[in-house]
Amino acid sequence: MLLQGPEGLPFVLKEAHTEDDVDLDSATAAAISNLGIAAVMPVGPESWRITNIRRVGTVRLGSREVRIASKVPVAQLFHLLAVGQQWGEWHQDIVKLDQATDLYPAVSEAFSAVAAQALSGGVLRDYCEVQSAEPTIRGRWLVGEQIRRRHGLPLPAELQYDEYTANIPANRLIRSAARRLLGLGGISLAARARVMQIDRMLGEADLLIRGDQIPVVQHNRNTERYRAVLGLARLILTGGSLDHRVGGFASAGFLLDLAAVFESFVEHEMRRSAARFGGSIVGQDVTGLDVDGKVEIRPDIVWKIDGQVRAVFDAKYKAEKPAGFPNADIYQMLAYCIRHNVQTGHLVYAAGNEMPARYTIAQAGITVVCHALDLDRSPDELSAQIDRIVEAALPAGNGVA
Structure with missing residues (x-):
């Protein structure tokens, strides 16, 4: 739902609502669509229907701020990010996000706290x-x-x-992320003070110039204490942040693609769980559906054993239920199963989007199983849910140790 407050206050989009009609100028509506935040459809003069919210966070479009709240609690969202982006041990003891409601201030708080912790042992050289x-x-x-x-x-x-x-890629990445946060504003005075201190501590490190390739840091024993803050810094500087022109606006803010976050989390958790049985979990495995390879298919996750695909998964974070849902997902999974000659395919949804169910296509001898992953659960309970999905997909008689 989109709420319009008094003049000067932000618009607030709530992912939990599927649609609402709002009064909005056409330039702002186009920017919301172009940034992939949501689907926007005109329903009257300067009136628009907002549906299918796909991103959460905060973005400033000209003089207007738009906030998009996630239905997943902010603290839980950081757990999904930490696992999916491989940030290592997440610092829940020093990053207190239980009461956080807005993503962008939470990112700023988390970055400032984790960076201060990483640098407490001195600047890496x-x-x-x-x-x-x-x-x-x-x-x-x-x-x-x-x-x-x-x-x-x-x-x-x-x-x-x-x-x-100290002018090494890791420090350049962290300092550049700190400067990005300071440039965007909208963070608490305490977090701003910590970020400014981080910038001063890393004063020997050069700032990345816009357009520079984000450096890849190979982790070792020396850089391990930097792992989480480097993950946050990369998120701030790349996919999670934006600072450019869209439509007629100069836009600045922080947005997350929830479908990508969910998919990455499921893939890495399945890799952890499947390690008990052997084989390998592969993300985005591209093959051809037809004999000539002209029709490309790309399951989110496959489980390979001895080089052969033995189980297929698709992670589906749905912002809304379109007409015919989940038919299109089942058609897609049916194609994956036929191509890889497996009898059961697994659709993994965020709970609230699809109930656990089984669909058997008798003519093809294929069953599509829908699993509901409850993202409101604790990290241990989330891992246990993934373990059950992996165990349900374990190929029978495969000889995996």
Whole structure:
């Protein structure tokens, strides 16, 4: 549902509501559609129907702020993110989000707390290769560069050497995320103070320039304490954040694609659970449906044993129930099962979107099982639900240890 408060206050979209008619100027309605927040349909002059909310968070469109609240509690949403994005041990002891209702301020609070914890042991440093022009010789003298750039002049010398420095990819990523949060605003004074302190502590690290590729940090024993904050920093700088023009607006904010979050969580939890039995869980496994491979299919998750697909899953976070639901999902799963020659396919829904059910297609000898994953449960209970789904899909007589 979309509520319009007094002038100057934000619009509030609530994912739990499936549709509502609102008064909205056409430019804002188009921006909501273009950002993939929801489906927008005109129902009258400057009146629009908002349905199928797909993203949650906060976005500013020109002078107007739109907030989209998730039906999944914010604290639980961070658990889904931590598992799906492999942030390692989530710091529930230092990140208190039980009372949080808005996602963007919660991200700011979580980032500031986790970053402060990661940096409490000191700023991480490492040896990095440096190439620079200097007045004295050290390291390797790049004679070719000296001739090309200095035209035979001996100084400054073009050098290459290793330096023990804080200007490493991990620190650049964290500092750049801190600057992004400070630039967007909308965070508490306490969180802002912590983020500013983080920025100062990492002052030796260069800021990423817009358009730079986000660095990939290979984790080891030294970087393990950075794992969670690097995950949050990447989320802030990439898929979870936005700062660009859409339609006629300069937009800035933080939005999450709930379907992608849910799918990633289910995949990684299934990988954990299936490890008990062997084989491998593979996400987004692309094959051809037809003989010539012209029709591509891509199940969300497959369970491979000895290189063969033995079970197929699709994770379905549904914002609404379209006409004929869940027929289209069953048709899709039927195609996956026929292609991979498995007799049972598994649709994993967020609870509230589909009840547990079984659909048997006698002519094809295939059964499609719908599972409902209750996201309001504790982390241990969520893991137990995934364990039961994996056990239900365990291929009989496969010889897996």
